[in-house]
Amino acid sequence: MTDGTTIEQQLQAHGIHPTAARILVLQKLSELTHPVSMTELETELETMDKSTIFRTLNVLLEHHAIHSFEDGSGSTKYEICRCESTVCRVENRHIHFYCEECRRTFCIEDVKIPIVALPEGYHIETINYTVKGLCPECSRRQA
Amino acid sequence: MTDGTTIEQQLQAHGIHPTAARILVLQKLSELTHPVSMTELETELETMDKSTIFRTLNVLLEHHAIHSFEDGSGSTKYEICRCESTVCRVENRHIHFYCEECRRTFCIEDVKIPIVALPEGYHIETINYTVKGLCPECSRRQA
DNA sequence: CCGCACATGCAACCCGGTTGCAAACTGACA
């Protein structure tokens, strides 16, 4: 699901009926290099209603076109899924970093989530690995 | 900070002035074997006001007597810190499991958070490793 | 006993997320 395909094709590949709203949201998410909150999307897409964004994100989530996770900021963050296939495996997911100073959330694309062995019986759906602390910029400023 | 010491002593060891509210909250957290939300604490401690619980939890957090983290439930969860020393190292922290079916959060005490190497410059404060999926009970029921 | 700093309760508030409902749109079919 990387470049070469249009947003519309990406939606269809995930079995999502491509509407204006869905194209716009996915478009925006694919442009951004960092995860965003619903509120941030709201300001990026002023024409679109909050509830529409909310429902659109849910559709995209259900069809695994995007991921969501919680950094420690209080609001859920969303990012486009850049897997090759339409199903994204846990092993391919990267970790995130939340800076407690500037409150930005970073994708650490290079570092994949380490998978642990759980006790018998647990069925893993998804994993969230988020590090909190100071980003390079802020820790330099503090020093 | 394990057994043998009273709740009051534990508070003092963390440099916290032991008041009735703080003792009650820490007491409750030490009894419980699973992480709880503020709301859950509210119902457990009916006498105490929501805002008092909120501020108490913050005091306990600042002095590292407890931990907080977000499973995917929307509300922050709190659990007592069972480290030996007054400072709890990241390496000692365990992972959590959130069941999307029964909405319970489990401590997987046996499994410690795997530590990854971050790119230069990031300063780690804390890490949240939470697995979402089905707990043993619910996945058996579904089968 | 007084005064001060800190702790608590109450009520109001903020805001992210969520829902009900009516209008707008789309696509299938006559």
Added chain:
DNA sequence: TGTCAGTTTGCAACCGGGTTGCATGTGCGG
């Protein structure tokens, strides 16, 4: 092409976790 059913969207209202301001209570040093 016109019509109807199902889907999508916007609007407004709501919900609940979290947070704050302020007045009252409590404990301690002087």
